[in-house]
Amino acid sequence: MNAADVNLYLVGFMGTGKSTVGRAVAQRLGFQVVDSDHEIERLTGRTIAELFANEGEPAFRARELAFVTGGHPAERTLVACGGGLVVQPGALALLQARGVVICLHAAIETILERTSRHRHRPLLNVEDPAARIRALYAEREAIYKRAGTVILTDARPLPEIVAHVIRTWRREAEDFVRRPSGAP
Numbered sequence: 472m473n474a475a476d477v478n479l480y481l482v483g484f485m486g487t488g489k490s491t492v493g494r495a496v497a498q499r500l501g502f503q504v505v506d507s508d509h510e511i512e513r514l515t516g517r518t519i520a521e522l523f524a525n526e527g528e529p530a531f532r533a534r535e536l537a538f539v540t541g542g543h544p545a546e547r548t549l550v551a552c553g554g555g556l557v558v559q560p561g562a563l564a565l566l567q568a569r570g571v572v573i574c575l576h577a578a579i580e581t582i583l584e585r586t587s588r589h590r591h592r593p594l595l596n597v598e599d600p601a602a603r604i605r606a607l608y609a610e611r612e613a614i615y616k617r618a619g620t621v622i623l624t625d626a627r628p629l630p631e632i633v634a635h636v637i638r639t640w641r642r643e644a645e646d647f648v649r650r651p652s653g654a655p
Contacts, residue, residue, distance in 0.1 A: 476546040477644035478570030481636075482563075483615055484608055485554040486585035487575040488624040488632065493551035495633045496640075505543045506551040507535060514542075519553075532559050539565045557618050558611050571643040572619035573636055579608060581625045619643075 479496065481489040490506050497504035508519050511534050515522060522531045535556045543550055557563045557572075566572050577585070583601055615621070620639045624632055 472546065472648055474641070474644040474648045477640075477647050478544075478546060479549045479636075479640050479644075480552055480566045480570055480572045480619075481549065481575055482552045482557045482566070482572055482618050483554065483575035484577070484582060484611060485604075486582040487554075487577045488585075489551040489554075489575055491629065492575060492624065492632055492636060493549050495629060496636050497549040499633060499637060500547075500549070500640075502547050502549045503544060504549045504551065507538050507542075507556060508553045510542060511535065511538060511553075532556075535559070536562060536565070539569070545569065555611075558614055563614070563618055567619075571640050571647055573639055573643075574615050574618045574621045575624050575632075576615065576621050577624045579605060582608070 479500075479502070481493050481496075483489055493504050493506065496502075511522070511531070512518055515534070517525070519531065522534070532555065535553055536559060539552075539556070539562060552566070557566065563572070582604055586600070586604065620643065622632065622635050622639065
């Protein structure tokens with residue numbers, strides 16, 4: 472595989488910019504962009520909220536893992552991953568075996584502000600969404616920090632974030648193609 476073909480996986484907490492940054496990066500690289508949540512919605516014909524309500528979070532997480540293992544092209548694809556995907560046992564290793572993983576990060580205050588604009592997030596359909604965000608963030612922060620290079624998205628213009636992601640991907644894609652097959 473050529474380094475220019477290595478998939479890029481954007482991970483991180485909800486509201487860190489995975490979808491927005493992902494679209495811009497994919498356009499610059501000439502990659503196909505796939506949002507794992509949107510793809511699961513398309514394949515099931517149901518929203519994430521409906522899947523959570525009707526099947527529960529564990530069933531949704533199983534769909535995410537199935538998507539990672541074979542629901543998208545193996546080359547020249549940028550995948551904006553759902554916020555909880557890498558929290559699942561084994562999911563991070565699966566992503567790292569398929570391409571470069573970059574974690575987008577934002578401060579809690581930024582996440583609160585960004586997610587308050589959207590009511591489609593089933594994990595936030597609770598009495599106190601801010602408390603839920605803080606609790607989830609605390610649970611997941613260590614996993615995100617070891618997922619891959621962490622890139623901050625707070626108070627930075629989109630073109631600057633996109634350029635940083637592309638520089639990081641290019642460097643890490645070279646390392647990816649040099650490592651033994653299947654090694655994370």
